[in-house]
Amino acid sequence: MTKIMGYADRLSLQPGETVGIMASVIGADRFRAEIVRLLNPNAGMGASDYREAAIETPANGTYKGREQKIHAGSFGVVPEKWALKSIESFTLQAYVWPTTPKKGPQALLGTWAEPGTGFGLALDAKGAAEVRIGGFKLTSGVPMLERRWYLVAASFDAKSGQVRLWQEPIYDKTFHAERPVFVEGSAKTSASDRGAPFLFAAWRAGEARAPTLWGHLLTAGHFNGRIDRPRLARVALDRAQIQALTSGMLPSGVEEEVLGVWDFSKDISSERIADLSPNRLDGQVVNLPTRAVPGHNWTGAEMNWTKAPEQYGAIHFHDDDISDAKWQPDFSFTVPANATSGFYAAKLTADEAYFYVPFFVRPTRGTAKAKIAFLASTATYTVYANNRGRFAGMRTELYQGRLSMMDAVDILQFEYPEMGVSTYDRHADGSGVSISSRLRPVTNWKPHGRLWNYCCDLFIVDWLEHTGLGYDVITDHDLHAEGQDLLRPYNVVITGSHPEYWSLEMLDALDGYQRQGGRHIYMGGNGFYWRIAFHPTDSNIIEVRRSEDGVRAWDARVGEYYHQFTGEYGGLWRRQGRAPQVATGVGFISQGFDASSYYRRTEQSRDPRVNFMFEGIKDEILGNFGVLQGGAAGLEIDCADFALGTPPHALIVAKSENHSNTYILVAEEINIGHGALDAVQNAAIHADLTFFETPNGGAVFSTGSIAYAGSLPINGFDNNIAKLTTNILKRFVDDTPFPMPK
Amino acid sequence: MFKIDPSRFDVAREFKAKPFGEHSPELQYVLNYMRSRQTPDFHVLVMTEPGKRWVLAHMPTGGGVPKLTNRTFDKLEDAEWHVFKLRWKDITGQDLPID
Known part of the structure; x- marks a missing residue:
């Protein structure tokens, strides 16, 4: 059965302004568009007979239809930068608060990409912390609990092949039987993935032909939950150095090996994410995850994130966040100079399917055409x-x-x-x-x-x-x-x-x-x-x-x-x-x-x-x-x-x-x-x-x-x-x- | 805890006569019980003609695509009564002997 849907790039237009209409059609190769002014609802018995005023415009007509995809799921991304190019050994760490640990494998942070390049921290299918290096995986084997903070860290020494993974629950006044987990293994693989961006809460899954919200990047493995104080170093740090780095202190002797010290409590109102290290691996979030949420160290004493941002260093990612479908326009409509103000729509039809794309026409700013x-x-x-x-x-x-x-x-x-x-x-x-x-x-x-x-x-x-x-x-x-x-x-x-x-x-x-x-x-x-x-x-x-x-x-x-x-x-x-x-x-x-x-x-x-x-x-x-x-x-x-x-x-x-x-x-x-x-x-x-x-x-x-x-x-x-x-x-x-x- | 008394046909008749608006306390208890149950799916109406025609459908609890039945209604009151009878049978195990 044919489906059609769409949206407008603008909501309220003045005469002379132009709105772009995006459409997606499934099951038909053409669709019809008509610009109409809506005069009443199609409400059935008791209401006025439904009517809409057709607007004469070159925008009315038949257009080629195509399916346009929506890429839901929020994530953070740091574009490829010099500092990310030469990584062989590494340490990755973050505080994490999973909300659906059992939903299946999920990304936490890193450059790891399908089918198996780069390196990253993730959750395995059971919700246990996992480190991935190319095609190699090492899991803690202990599923994490929902809505509980953990320090998760992994290190890889490319020379020796030693891989270490820590998964440690954070004290939060609740009672539980969890204990810190440490596992280690050996990997003969490479973390190198030149030209790769560094992602939070998703991994790369190829590129789309049409633009997405970040270039043409396609993502998968979307994480549900919070990430706080993520860090990256290009050496295998020991546990004490990892601890020092959680607070933002650069571990003595390896200061220059620390590549990323991200602080999500900065720029909370925006889509920017800030790296406080000298490398400035700044990035952005995509699809608007929720910010201004308590981090791993929230005490409950301060409710206002603007007063204690250091306790609001977490970002809550969701696999169904969506900020912009980012479709390409199929046609546009320019509001005639003499247009009547009102509720307007682009009425899209394909076979039996229909979809109204609403927008509004207002008077020119500073003027009114009625009392x-x-x-x-x-x-x-x-x-x-x-x-x-x-x-x-x-x-x-x-x-x-x-x-x-x-x-x-x-x-x-x-x-x-x-x-x-x-x-x-x-x-x-x-x-x-x-x-x-x-x-x-x-x-x-x-x-x-x-x-x-x-x-x-x-x-x-x-x-x-x-x-x-x-x-x-x-x-x-x-x-x-x-x-x-x-x-x-x-x-x-x-x-x-x-x-x-x-x-x-x-x-x-x-x-x-x-x-x-x-x-x-x-x-x-x-x-x-x-x-x-x-x-x-x-x-x-x-x-x-x-x-x-x-x-x-x-x-x-x-x-x-x-x-x-x-x-x-x-x-x-x-x-x-x-x-x-x-x-x-x-x-x-x-x-x-x-x-x-x-x-x-x-x-x-x-x-x-x-x-x-x-x-x-x-x-x-x-x-x-x-x-x-x-x-x-x-x-x-x-x-x-x-x-x-x-x-x-x-x-x-x-x-x-x-x-x-x-x-x-x-x-x-x-x-x-x-x-x-x-x-x-x-x-x-x-x-x-x-x-x-x-x-x-x-x-x-x-x-x-x-x-x-x-x-x-x-x-x-x-x-x-x-x-x-x-x-x-x-x-x-x-x-x-x-x-x-x- | 309240349970539906399958012998209270008077309550069912009250609903049939007036599915919307003020109900007796007994009928409201029955409706609250029916509408509070945890079931794998639940009934919804899919409107096929604005204000004129509706198709009964099963909606998966927690999300999913509704599955349309071949039962249609041209009055919302008829749809409510039809679903009321289905739920009565489902809960009490007994048919309602009321058309």
Whole structure:
């Protein structure tokens, strides 16, 4: 069966800019591409009939198809340098922390390459330390344990042929029966492999015809786990000299024989790896392994890697890390000067297979074509990219209260697991995924399939199209880069159905906009929740450390709460003095996915300050209908909390009620567990429709529900949710200032 | 520890009548039990027409490619009931005598 997938080299484009589209086709030699502007989700019953606007462009057409591979798995690499050329005898050593010692042979460090050249330290098939010299192997014979630090060292004297190997567990206050292991042997072989790079956590496996992330290098034997303080010498050191070298001291008498003294605690926010020896065998990491993690000497006394980098000298490599598929472009699209801002995609088809490659068209920087901006939650889309954990077991059904659902495009990520996973997943070794890149095919940014995030935001696009008021689309990535200036031209900024992930820069920009008279409609639930860090030089890559608390797919290990990209503390904004209630009046209280409910108007909805909202609405019950599980209040819901920052003058104009058993109180609200945590028993679980004025004539309206957007199109937008929201939008577009209540 | 009482057809009928939304405590216990089990694979739905048609599939626990069955549904409620009956039989060893 034919398969097609792809991605774009850019996310947000201005008129006149060009995006390159990369595609991989399996089972067909040609594919068709069409550039389209998306107008609504393909959501079936109750929703608008699916439509997309075809864009006339020379980019539309039929192209030659070819398969493009993805090379997953992180590693470190030092390019071939003079100092690496003349090695005959050697010592290799490092502290290692294996996480899947039984998965099969894995590389630690060295020049060793398939089928058997160079030299290296590795794990054998059973997880025991092994030294490899050409075709020679010597193993400790004792499997290492998972998630335990060891000093592993090996030496080879080319003259005598003597090979020695040490595997020594490091004291860490746990109780175990392990003892240091020392073995020796004799080898008549050569370590020499001229012109070879020196690798960490992988070995060389030939070269690819197409470029890879490091030249054309192909790798195999990817190690899962941590490496700390790797060293290389061109003589066979004795045990005492090895010990001296672990601390970075050059052993007396053989100083000039030490070639590499790598310190992974340097340049943690970058992809550089530093050699502190005079040889400067500096290198880089590939496919973004996790840094800023405790090393072999972490005491637990310091949680912040920026304060004690010497205890954070480890890099955690994963065989499923992926930072960039590095495909070659198949065609490009230049945004016409008069292009309408919006959600765009390159729609790729081959035989029956199809794949939407999303990107966005925004107005030219510093200009606006409308008074309304829709802020696409591209940071959140990135964090969710290729969410595979949803299908790892029945747990998803347990908390969602319904069978898990996928479509043909979702299945691609199981057929091609090298596409990588999301920060909702765990790596193959069980560690949480903290880094997500957009530079790979992504199966869940599409106008079809499970109605979530990107797909749900298209309900809002559909409604905006219906209002005819005109809107621009801007993105989180633009906001992070440009700050408040991006928002200033607009009377109204609408955030999406689930704007969950925010950088400090994004949050400050929104705060500044709100304080200068901007109007904000928060059309979603569980927004403004997690802090994120953008990669220092590539905004396509985002990091999230799930520290402390919150509803989360995995929890960061203790000592790993600070982002590697920025050094900022990770976790909920609520834990960092900026609860969502501050910016929007509401914050996350519960989630459930079996059924959505409705809102009931409150007495505060009669306040003259909000008369404009209810013009033409006589109903007391709002949103007892919707595409998203049958109601406007549901999926993930937020409520006001004055203690957490809901403005004292906020009006709660409607409250949801009658949620089901699957709606459970969020973890951050539970200090002592008890039996009344679901919505049937716990009245705290509800969504609040909330309004408040802001300085300089601004205002905020929040729906506090992801499902809200799915109620807009019901009955051709002739319903009380669409009416209410349109009333609010029209008033928010109006220049007349909102007075702060006295 | 809770176990499903195979004589409680009333609980099964409650699920059939309303698979989504508020359930009685007894039904919620049954659903939590069914959905908490460790099994080699589990049921998922593969949507073949947006919002209109779904195929029942077996998903390997821990990852893998779903295996599609030839059972299709045009209502999600029907899919939930079908899987509920399969699980009831699997757990209790008894068929549910309810269509």
